[in-house]
Amino acid sequence: MEHRRRTRDRHDRGMRGPAVQARPGARLPRGSRREQFDALVLRIVTDIDARWSRRLGLVEYAVEDAPLIPDDWTDTVPLSSLVRGSGTTPTRLVLFRRPIEHRCEGRAELEAMVLTLVVEQVAELLDLPAHEVDPRYGPADDD
Template identity: 65%
Template sequence: MDEGVHPATGQEPRRRTRDRRGRGMRGPGVVPDWPGTPALRTARQKFDQLVLDVVTPLDEKWQRHLGLVEYAVEDAPMLPDDWGDETVPLSSLVRGKGASPTRLVIFRRPIEHRATNRDELEAMVHTVVVEQLAELLGIAPGQVDERYTD
């Protein structure tokens, strides 16, 4: 008989694993590329990158007309207690005065709440940014980016 086969049952013994008590895998599921950095990006980091991917080509295209614009991502807008049943804003545009730049803030949580998948999230971020830039430039959103749809 083969070694490792139980003489009475004829089966090989089960290997013991680190999951002896059914608590799941131990240790990281993914090893980072660079020590000391997380291997997986957080939802916030993914959203920030998405906004950056949308804003960069539009800002490069319209930089001459826009002037200095700061783009930011915040989790949620600060709403007054008496806000009521009005919809939560997806972004905020504060026009610059003098030396202060114009500031376009995208609110992550309201946008994520409305999107059901990654494609919708990308489309919604694109729509919000294009509409805000169109307002800033005083032109129709379709002129800012030809991919814009109502």
């Protein structure tokens, strides 16, 4: 019986998995898209919450893949949700990752979109103009 060197997998697709290496000098992604998005949200939320936590009180920040919307929904898909707390229930600010990513073409646009959404929701909670919540928002962006 002759042993031949296998260059293809059993489905004849070529080499897969850890044996395949990236080009020298190529940037490897750090974590999944979900992990990268979560890290971005955490960075922005931490900065804003540190600045306003006394006035905000208890706020839960969350990221979900997509909102649950009814089949007969005709509006655009929401990018975030803000549910005010009552009594012992904390206020909950949720960002929806997939609709946000779908509207952004690159990393810079994604960062700007997440910052805008968080700042606008926190501004609504504090009843302040958005540019006062975070100077990166810019007064020209206010309604």
